[in-house]
Amino acid sequence: MGIRRSGKSSLVKVLMRKEEAIWIYIDLRKFEGKNYLNYKDIVQEFEKAINSLPDKLKNLFRGIKGVNISGLEIRFGWDRENKVDMSNVFEKLSEISEKEGKKVIIVFDESQELRKLRGYNLLYPIAYAYDNLKLRFIFTGSEIGMVYKFLKLEDPKSPLYGRAVTEVYINPFSKDMAIEFLKRGFDEVKVKVSDEELEDTYNNLGGIPGWLTYYGFYHIQYKDHKTALEKTILTGVELIREEFKNFLLNRQEAKERYYTIMQVCKQGCRWSEIKRAIEAKEGVRIDDKEVTGLIRNLIDASFLAKEGEIYRPTDALIAKAF
Ligand SMILES: Nc1ncnc2c1ncn2[C@@H]1O[C@H](COP(=O)(O)OP(=O)(O)OP(=O)(O)O)[C@@H](O)[C@H]1O
Numbered sequence: 001m002g003i004r005r006s007g008k009s010s011l012v013k014v015l016m017r018k019e020e021a022i023w024i025y026i027d028l029r030k031f032e033g034k035n036y037l038n039y040k041d042i043v044q045e046f047e048k049a050i051n052s053l054p055d056k057l058k059n060l061f062r063g064i065k066g067v068n069i070s071g072l073e074i075r076f077g078w079d080r081e082n083k084v085d086m087s088n089v090f091e092k093l094s095e096i097s098e099k100e101g102k103k104v105i106i107v108f109d110e111s112q113e114l115r116k117l118r119g120y121n122l123l124y125p126i127a128y129a130y131d132n133l134k135l136r137f138i139f140t141g142s143e144i145g146m147v148y149k150f151l152k153l154e155d156p157k158s159p160l161y162g163r164a165v166t167e168v169y170i171n172p173f174s175k176d177m178a179i180e181f182l183k184r185g186f187d188e189v190k191v192k193v194s195d196e197e198l199e200d201t202y203n204n205l206g207g208i209p210g211w212l213t214y215y216g217f218y219h220i221q222y223k224d225h226k227t228a229l230e231k232t233i234l235t236g237v238e239l240i241r242e243e244f245k246n247f248l249l250n251r252q253e254a255k256e257r258y259y260t261i262m263q264v265c266k267q268g269c270r271w272s273e274i275k276r277a278i279e280a281k282e283g284v285r286i287d288d289k290e291v292t293g294l295i296r297n298l299i300d301a302s303f304l305a306k307e308g309e310i311y312r313p314t315d316a317l318i319a320k321a322f
């Protein structure tokens with residue numbers, strides 16, 4: 001778990017290289033801009049991941065209902081006539097794990113996207129696998145609160161209720177780490193950057209590895225600190241605006257309110273300031289619970305964080321995007 005561009009996918013990918021296991025990596029980031037996903041979307045992602053396994057493992061999927069193998073290509077059915085059951089896929093992967101004497105680890109990268117899955121509850125096969133099979137799961141997410149809303153570990157009616165998980169949080173680099181990170185990167189490509197410039201970079205971008213990487217990339221391209229910083233900010237602001245639009249996808253009715261909150265909270269704000277700003281804008285009273293709910297959603301999606309009584313953007317560039 002960690003805010004956007006904090007290095008979650010990178011960390012998982014390092015693990016995938018270091019840890020001897022059969023890895024099934026499901027990239028859900030591509031669904032960010034979609035209103036909802038269906039069974040087909042998920043099945044096709046698994047199909048892709050499993051097709052990248054060695055042929056001898058792929059062959060073991062023969063004979064499962066809804067699975068067709070032509071040549072060396074596996075096809076998973078997803079429609080009514082010919083539908084693969086995810087529990088069967090998990091069972092097979094578990095069998096493979098025992099047979100090969102290797103762990104099978106399934107990664108759902110940006111797993112909060114699975115909340116948008118319609119007409120199918122993936123938590124059932126996952127719970128079944130958790131209780132009965134030899135599989136491990138990794139769920140990553142930028143929208144930290146949303147990941148928990150998907151997993152529903154604390155909802156007695158949910159399939160995964162009460163299951164134990166290990167939580168790993170990735171925080172942005174501290175100032176020292178950020179500067180060290182940039183220094184090492186520039187050393188590798190033999191570029192000289194002054195201490196003031198490195199400091200200025202941290203002061204503007206904060207410690208998010210993703211932004212620091214962009215800065216390094218632009219600095220190599222333009223060979224100038226100011227230009228590199230400007231380009232990074234421009235790119236970052238654009239990305240954040242796009243991500244905020246995705247956040248608003250299923251929340252159009254409250255769109256203006258969310259923008260108001262982000263504007264008021266750019267440099268930090270209190271609950272009462274948020275309420276006042278929305279009321280001033282709309283010219284009507286608004287319910288306290290409503291205000292709290294809106295803020296909660298922004299926190300769950302990692303746009304805001306609460307420090308004491310103050311709500312702040314989670315990332316320096318968020319302030320510049322609104
Ligand atoms: N520990 C690290 N050392 C060096 N580079 C890193 C590190 N962590 C992340 N990066 C770089 O930062 C960028 C963002 O990292 P990554 O894509 O892994 O983040 P993420 O948390 O998965 O972000 P997103 O929310 O966008 O999926 C990448 O370009 C990556 O190369």
Ligand SMILES: [Mg+2]
Pocket residue numbers: 008009010029109
């Ligand atoms: Mg990622």
